[in-house]
Amino acid sequence: MIPAAFDYVRATSVEDAIRLLEQHGDDAKLLAGGHSLIPMMKLRLAAPAVLIDIAGIPQLDGIRVSGNRVTIGALTKHAALAASDDLRKNAGALYDAANDLGDPQVRNRGTIGGASAHGDPSADYPAVLQALEATFTLTGKSGRRELRAADFFRGMFDTALDPHEVLTQIAFDAAPNSAYVKFHHPASHYAVVGVAAALTLSGGKIGSARVAITGIGDSAFRASGVEAALQGVTASDEAAVRAACAGAARGVTARSDTFASASYRTAMADVFAARAVTRAASSR
């Protein structure tokens, strides 16, 4: 697989990356781990004229837990997330997703920021980060701005990231009762359906629930009806959880492909939502 010709420059800092983005205009793309962008370039579905490599920018990676707040540098690799005990305790959903994503090569090179900025409608993180109500920090020439996950992911391969901005950090409050479960596509291993759930529990009952679903529509979405129905449900009551998760993808226009039809995807949203809730409620 042979990509079209492109130029390559290496950014030394976030400021340098922003300067290079402005210099090269819309034909430039940021390169982090490269495990989303480069496959598309090899298929010539993407042909940026310039790649600005940000992988070497210092201090953009790492997982920090401070009190109840978890902050993750955009260049943190999936493998680091997958191996983080802090994350397992404080954000099981993200820990699950990182462990269930790609293959060892992808996990060892790909980054949370790169995968998020790609906006793939079947990617895992958009669901997880919406369920965690994460905040995205975008850095541009005029400084930093912060966006909620729900506002960051806009559609198929479409995010709120401006062409001259760099996604630098993702932060969220700890969610010890959270989980992510996924129905793998047998070829791509992307999510046919992926569901992230983050719960608060009180005496075995669900207080609040945040449930987000990927793989079904053009973008990951919050299943607000399910979230409401889960309030007060006894988490160990599988039948009640399943009942509350019915219609998880109601109102969403589901996609079809050679593996799974829209109606099947929609039905599986219910099944995997219930599994995600059950897993989130179990101790980790």
Place this chain on the structure above:
Amino acid sequence: MAFTAMVGARIRRREDPRLITGRATYVDDVRQVGTVYAAFVRSPYGHAKITSIDTSAAKGDPHVLAVYTGEDLHHAHNLKASLPVAHKMPDLKTPPHYVLALDEVRVIGEAVAIVVADSPYTARDAAEKVVVEYDELPAVVDTEKAAAGPPYVHESLGTNVAFTMPFSAGDPDKAFAEADVVVKQRIVNQRVAPVPIEPRSMVANYDAGMQQLTLYSATQIPHLLRTQLAIVLGLPENKIRAIAPEVGGGFGAKLNVYAEEVVVSWVAMQLERPVKYIETRSECFQAMIHGRDQIDDLEIAAKNDGTITGLRLKITANMGAYHQLLTPVVPTLTLLMAHGCYKFENIQAEVVGVFTNTMSTDAYRGAGRPEATFFIERAIDMVAQRLKLDPADVRRKNFIANSAFPHTTATGLTYDSGDYETTMDKALALADYTGLRKRQEELRKQGRYLGIGLSTYVEVCGMGPSAAMPAAGWDSATIRIEPTGSITVLTGVSPHGQGQETTFAQIVADELGVPIDQISVIHGDTDKVQYGVGTFGSRGTAVGGAALKLAIDTIQAKAIKIAAHQWEANPDDLEYRDGKIQVKGDPSKTMSTPEAGFLAFMGDNLPPGLEPGLDATRRFEPPNFVFPFGTHICVVEVDAQSGQVEVVKYFAVDDCGRLINPMIAGGQVHGGIAQGLSQALFEEVVYDDRGQLLTGTLMDYAIPHAEQVPHYELDHTVTPTTVNPLGIKGIGEAGTIGSTPAVANAVIDALAPFGVVHIDMPLKPEKLWAAMQAKPTNGSVQ
């Protein structure tokens, strides 16, 4: 010295150190000074007229050396030949298959032009500068629609039907009239892609001084490729050298003569430069042959006790747009094996080959036999289900009895040897079949759906007697005892993963009494190795190894004459024992093969009339095919909520006669099961109605990752054959043939409480989930 038998030992593959450490030479590792790189311009349509091709922009690219279109090849340069199809069918329609499309494209990915540039990257960029204008034509991809009428893939034929072959044996009408039950089912054996790790790869070089063309190609058949290149290019065969270096997976897909091999060779001759072409994975999906793609409409007649009495069968085979080397032969093999391992005599059948706007189908691991095994093994299960009998009992009732071998079937094959019942019993015991059935009952009551699938296969391989092959079926071996005692083996087969560098050395080590590391096995180079037919149809050891045994016999006979002369003995009084020559029954004095070889080299003390040198070239013409068999048992659990399948256990008891190296045989079974299981559960090539390929990347087309295949528990029985002097049968395809129905039978067995009789492959979760929406019976709960 104690003699250690190599044959039968689990010797580690001698090939592996270089393969594992990256020291092996595949085609892309062949680096020649001055190499230039080819890229092909390919059709983006399933069916279209080419209205114009503008190569000027590409030719103007400073990196480009040349651009050629079909027009250039056919008219300016007089390369008019069509690609070969090997067959013996009198009425086969054979439309021309040009190496570059002339004025019409009939399948997506068909090569339209070749661009040669100074790097793979500039070649690919320049290919995008070739402007081809098309008028899209109506396409047909559905086999039955294509068989019924227009649009026609080849308008001039006035039909899409390439051939029709009727067949009848016994009295099928009587069998059906007297049947207690008749099971009727349409079974689709879906199209699959071979997906070798190494795609099609080639480097051609032309030595203008020597007028010699050398083609390195990832092929299974270097000699047959050379012959066909000579015919298509109009070159003397002795001016072509074909080399198959390491080949990264063939599975039958590299048992072919591809347009790209011809074009790249021809371009190398024009440019007098080495030309390299390594196809991309996307091109491999489009333009490498596909496998299977048959619709098998069957009716099976049975008695209430499960006795099968007759089969009516229509095989409708999707051939693709053109014939490749063996395209029409494959579905005829399905008919030949329609019996499976069962003794019924009454068959009425028809095979229809149909052109469509898709890539050619051709030999893919099993080549026609997996389709037969699939439908007959499914049919047995359907009969058992209908009659409420155990599927193992129905098989047992219908097996060809041990006393019946050699057994001539209604389709005209003579099965050499078999012991189907012993093999099945061993598998049933290994799997604890009775226990599994009990467990299945218990789990059903909990709303969990375990499925147990049997497949008792027999297959035809060791291809094959020349009279029964589209081209020669023999193979060859040369053994040379070198002056310093090492032994060189040249084999006419062309192993590409089957391990004959190890197994052939094991045979020679035992027979000629030398350590295995003094034996070198050379293959895959037409300038080094005498003509051989190649590696396919599980023939490498069954035919090539048999030729090796003949060469051993010749070496031993000559070495005995040399020893007899030295010892002033009568050759008739000497024998080979434990790899050395001795007086019969007297091991006190011996001569080794290398000692005899050294005397033969010195030449100064040989019996009168005996030529110097100790070497032999022999050819083996198989008197029959061989028929390995076995029982595979697959255990799955299907999740009622999602339809997802977990393969819980897998057992295989195979019988390929005498085993040279059980580890290598087991490896072949492992790989075969993975591919067969993958067809059952995951794989499917899908074109849309316009002939666009919807499964053209590994993001869409599923082949299993390690975690998607189970642990395999293997065992074997040994029923030798008398077809060849080694007593061995092929094992390369058996795993693929046996596994697909075992997995499908397991999944469908799991869904029996939902009234499911049959579901076509791939057994995707969605299909199973849909079937499980019915209310379960048999005491199950949902």
